[in-house]
Amino acid sequence: MTTTKGFKVTDAERKTRVGIAVKNFEELKKKTIDKFKLKFSPGQIDFQTPDGTLIENDEYFQTLPSQTLLIWVKKGDKAETDAEILYKTIREVNDEYLSAGEKVQEFFTEKMKNKVFKLAEVLKGIDGEKAKLTTKADHPEWFEGLDTGAKTKEEYMFRRAQDRIRTYFYKTKEELLKTKDLPQAQLQTLINELRNRLKLNKYHGYYFDRACFGDENMKSICDRSGQFTCHGRWDKDWCLYNPSHTINPYSSREARIIFQTWNMDHNKERSRSIIPAICTALRASDNVNTKTSKVCKDIDSDNSLSKDKNCINVRSIYNDLFTTGNLKIVHIVCHDKGAHFTLKAGPYLV
Template sequence: MTSARGFKVTDAERKTRVGIAVKTLDELRKKTVEKFKLKYPPSTIDFQMQDGTVIDSEEYFQTLAAQTLLIWIRKGNKAETDAEMLYKIIREVNDEYLTTGEKIQDFFTEKMKNKIFKLAEVLRGISGDKVKLSTRTEDPEWFEGLDTSVKTKEAYMRRRAQDRIRSYYYKTKEEIMKVAVTGEANILLKTLLEEFSSRLKYYSYHGHYFDRTCSKFEHMMSICDAEGNFTCQGRWDKAVCLYNPPHSINPYASREHRIVFQTWNLDHRKERTRSVIPAIWEALLVCSKTRDCLDCLENHKIKSKGSDKLLAMEMIYNDLFTPVNLKIVHIVCHDKGAHKQKAGPYWTDGFYDSDESD
């Protein structure tokens, strides 16, 4: 039986923080309602991490480390992330900016992207002489507000990358399963999801993406360089960031840089929800049009017995979880509109001999 883990739970305004020990997500919902004296049912609340990731499934909840800080929210709502509460950072690093009433008013009425521009100006004035330091002992200010279990900058950044990729997996799984598929298609779907889970665990949910110590590894290379510098890779339809100089940030440099890095996106060129998932549904139907379906993997393709179509699992995995389709993008270059790049088709021609032994 799963043992109880302690979590830190707060509200959207960060006014109250309580410790709660639970075994399941439903138990956390019930205890949160009790602790915060809420007047609505436990089933109507979810939890959000500091970077905006919503924890709305038991499977995802079980992957969280003990002492993770969670923000309770009403279902369908979103709390401001730490990065969106930018005025707190500005107050810490540039008090004078907030002493003029007119400037304060302007700051709160501007759009987020304009706020990011102003924040970037402030960040340029923060010394980066601690960027090469790694441990909590060496640079305690960088770790302010983080769980005491986090001992190095690299370990924290690995976790942040894992959280992003893990959220893509659970969101993809949830959205794929919204469409009812039966028979052979359902067998293929289950096998596909099992393979995703197995691979992601093998690669530790690609935590190396944000870990600067992995910058020189060929097969598990970080997106940043050896010092931790990230450079914007440009909008989904561009080869590079079009700004001169291109947007860049080093979240290892200071606490403020670490928090602002939350506004950077791992963006899918071929959109996950609008393009990749519909293409997966189509491939499942195409590859399952046979009387007998073989639940097996060979050469990274899922084969249907008697069918001349092979489900291209490798291509799907890359488009969901790897830099084949992911770009690190500054918020200004993150286009939330519909991307025109189409995913799939996620099948290849082939034939599996039904007389061949499994």
């Protein structure tokens, strides 16, 4: 970051916000410690965004827009997300109403995963007609609580999709750079090529942008109205619930917040399968013949490249990490965090 940018910083309680202008992530940590009079070193605090995204390095920090709200926490701790706060607020404000029925009684005793599911049911009565509204001027309550310069819902949702894809890139990069014995030249070429492709595709922000519905090249996951339908667990072809899980984050502030609990899930897992397969390919490429090993950019579209041996297939890696060829949008209930043992990534070596 070459220029100074301003951020709003708060603690896990969100009682006090402090404006802090910094040039990099390390400076943010030092100024936060000073402003909040903390008895921690910079290495003892973490930062997250209101949707729970952990900021792990300066490279990702530099992508955040000015005036983003950042929450500092003690390293290893985690602040409540907007969705969790919303659940608690609705419970406190509407306790008498929500406690009236047997089904809602369960709402307070089940685990958070099921609470979020039932919360969506409670919020079904919200006026869906407002989903058609687009601008901040037309639907100001939708933007309530947001620190954003976005003037339309579509612009805001576009950025949220970019944030999720950027997170996958930076986590992948960090894990690969931490892995020992990888050929550095090929690794750096691979990282640069992945970044260049992401920039070309605008970090797939169109995934959440309903204005892109029907676009063959940059198609949104939601429909024209902004409604998302759960794609189902990683080993299923569709959501097995009847009716299927659906949500339209364009309809209300509450729905926008709850949408944060929906996941972009890798069928072939990023950390358990894709990363190890990339490492295997890089090592094999280097071990066979260091002088001739290559990173192939588009082997599917270039017949000449397909004749090369020991060539890393960037297209396959990119598709598995960042595209809907391997990503599903899933309701939290359908997000299985166990090992996806039947789906294996790679081999990425031609």
